[in-house]
Amino acid sequence: GVGSLGRSVPKDMEIESQDLGNCFEILTVTGGFNAGRTYFLSDDDAETWIHDIVKQRMIAKRKIYQRRSIFLRLQRLLQKTYRHSFTEALFAVFILLNFFANIMEAELLPLKGSSEDEIFRVLELIFTSIFAFELVWQAITLWFWQLFRAPIFWADAAVVSVSIAAAVREDLLGDVATLRAIRIVRILRLFNRLESLKVITFSLLSSLPRVLVSVTVMIFVSSIYAVFGVNLFGEGSQYKSPYFKYYSSAMFTLFQTCTSDSWASGIAREISDNYHQPSSDVSIFFVTYYVLMVWVLTQMVVAVILDQFMSMSHQESLKEEQRACYTKHGISEDSNTPLEPLLEKLVHFEHPEDLDEKLAQVYAALDPDDTGRLMPRDLMIGFKNLPFRGLQEPGEGRVRKIHFSHEDFHQFSKGHTLCDDGMGMSLEHFKLAMRRELWSYLQRKMQTSLATADSQSMPVVFALKMLINDVNQSGAGVGPVGPEGTVGGRLDRMEDILGEVL
Known part of the structure; x- marks a missing residue:
C-alpha cells in the first residue's frame, strides 16, 4: 500500500528528484505487489517520520522473531551462511583435495595394512565427515519441499552414503573397492559451484538435441556400411573376414575405424592380403566410410557443440558487460x-x-x-x-x-x-x-x-534515438502512420540518416 502514498520515479531519474526536499525513498520487493519500483514520499517533518518508522520496524521484527520457531531461526542463519561465497569456496577446496587424494591413492596402490593405506583411510574418514556435515547442513537449508526438488542433493547423498558404509563396515558391501571408486565423482559437484564450469555444462546439455540428431545420422550411415560389409567381406564372401562375420562385429569394426585405431594396417590391409589378389573393394569401402564419418559427420557434431558453447559464452560476456555499463551509467536493471x-x-x-x-x-x-x-x-x-x-x-x-x-x-x-x-x-x-x-x-x-553500445553500433543507435526524439517533438507519438511530415515522412528519413552515419 506504499505506492498509493507516493509517486513512482524510475531509478535513472533519481538525480532529478532531489528538488523534492525532505522525502522518503521507498524501495519495494521485486516480486511483490509494487514489482520492485521506487517511490518518493515528500514530507517536511521527515525526522519524526524516520524515528517512528525505525521504532515500529524494531517492534515488528521483535514480534516476528518471537513467533518464529527455533528451527526457522536456525534455518535462516544456516541458509545465509551456506550461500556465502567463503563457504562455497571452502567446500570447493575440500572437493579438490579429496579429488587429488583419490588420484594419489589410485597411483600408489598402497598395500592393505601398510602405513600409506592407513594415511589414505584417515584422509577418507576426514573428507567423508566433512561432506556428511555439509550434506546435513544442506538438508536443513532446503527443508522441506525444496529438498525433494534438488536432484544434486540426492546425488551427493548417494556418494556420501557409500563412503560412510565403506568406512564403517567393509564386510557388508562385498566388492568395496568398486563402490569406493564412486567417491571420485564428487569432483562433479564443482560444476554446480563455478560459473565457468556451469557454462560448459549448460552448453553440452543445450546442444544435446542437435547432437543426438547428428549421432542418429552417424548410426544410420554406419548400419548401412555394416550391412554392406557383412555381404562383401563376411563368411559368405570370398574374403571370409571375421571382422564382418555378424552385424554386431561389423559395427564394432566400423567404430574402430572411426577412432583411427589401426583400421588401415590392422583391418583393411589384412582383409586385402588374405585375398592374395589386388582388390579395390576394400579400399573404396574403408576410405569412403572414413572420410564420411571422421571428416564430415564427426566434425559436424564438434561444430554443433562448439557453436553452442560460443553462443552461451558470448551471452554471458554480454551480460557481464551490460551489468558493468549499468553500474557505470547508473541505469537500473x-x-x-x-x-x-x-x-x-x-x-x-x-x-x-x-x-x-x-x-x-x-x-x-x-x-x-x-x-x-x-x-x-x-x-x-x-x-x-x-x-x-x-x-x-x-x-x-x-x-x-x-x-x-x-x-x-x-x-x-x-x-x-x-x-x-x-x-x-x-x-x-x-x-x-x-x-x-x-x-x-x-x-x-x-x-x-x-x-551499452560499442563504437561500431553507437552511430546507428544514436541515429535511431534522434529519430525517435524527432517523432516525439512532432507530436506524432504512437499514432497511425500518416503522410509525409508525420511518422511516415520521418521514418522515410531514417534511411538517409543511417546512410550518413554509416
Whole structure:
C-alpha cells in the first residue's frame, strides 16, 4: 500500500528528484505487489517520520522473531551462511583435495595394512565427515519441499552414503573397492559451484538435441556400411573376414575405424592380403566410410557443440558487460513499468494489424465476461493472471507476474482521460494506452542500448534515438502512420540518416 502514498520515479531519474526536499525513498520487493519500483514520499517533518518508522520496524521484527520457531531461526542463519561465497569456496577446496587424494591413492596402490593405506583411510574418514556435515547442513537449508526438488542433493547423498558404509563396515558391501571408486565423482559437484564450469555444462546439455540428431545420422550411415560389409567381406564372401562375420562385429569394426585405431594396417590391409589378389573393394569401402564419418559427420557434431558453447559464452560476456555499463551509467536493471513482461511479448509483432490482433487477444483475456469495459480491478486481477511461460525473474527462478496497482492504472489511463465516466476502459482506449506503453518501452530500451553500445553500433543507435526524439517533438507519438511530415515522412528519413552515419 506504499505506492498509493507516493509517486513512482524510475531509478535513472533519481538525480532529478532531489528538488523534492525532505522525502522518503521507498524501495519495494521485486516480486511483490509494487514489482520492485521506487517511490518518493515528500514530507517536511521527515525526522519524526524516520524515528517512528525505525521504532515500529524494531517492534515488528521483535514480534516476528518471537513467533518464529527455533528451527526457522536456525534455518535462516544456516541458509545465509551456506550461500556465502567463503563457504562455497571452502567446500570447493575440500572437493579438490579429496579429488587429488583419490588420484594419489589410485597411483600408489598402497598395500592393505601398510602405513600409506592407513594415511589414505584417515584422509577418507576426514573428507567423508566433512561432506556428511555439509550434506546435513544442506538438508536443513532446503527443508522441506525444496529438498525433494534438488536432484544434486540426492546425488551427493548417494556418494556420501557409500563412503560412510565403506568406512564403517567393509564386510557388508562385498566388492568395496568398486563402490569406493564412486567417491571420485564428487569432483562433479564443482560444476554446480563455478560459473565457468556451469557454462560448459549448460552448453553440452543445450546442444544435446542437435547432437543426438547428428549421432542418429552417424548410426544410420554406419548400419548401412555394416550391412554392406557383412555381404562383401563376411563368411559368405570370398574374403571370409571375421571382422564382418555378424552385424554386431561389423559395427564394432566400423567404430574402430572411426577412432583411427589401426583400421588401415590392422583391418583393411589384412582383409586385402588374405585375398592374395589386388582388390579395390576394400579400399573404396574403408576410405569412403572414413572420410564420411571422421571428416564430415564427426566434425559436424564438434561444430554443433562448439557453436553452442560460443553462443552461451558470448551471452554471458554480454551480460557481464551490460551489468558493468549499468553500474557505470547508473541505469537500473529493474523494470520501470509492471507491464514489462507483457511488452516483451508484444514487441515481436510483424505488422500493425498483427499488433492490433494481439492487443485484442489481451483485452479478451482481461475481459472474460465480454462486457466491453475494463475496470481498474479487472486490469489488476487480469494482468496478474496472464501466463508468461519461459520468462523468469532474474535470480529467483519464478515465473514473472504483472503487479498492477491503482497508481499504475492512473498512469496507464493517462490520468483517467482514456476512461468513461464509470472508470471503464473500452477496447480502443486500451489499444491506445498499450501503444503508449510500447512507445515508452522502446525509448527505455534505446537509452539502455545507447549506454551499452560499442563504437561500431553507437552511430546507428544514436541515429535511431534522434529519430525517435524527432517523432516525439512532432507530436506524432504512437499514432497511425500518416503522410509525409508525420511518422511516415520521418521514418522515410531514417534511411538517409543511417546512410550518413554509416
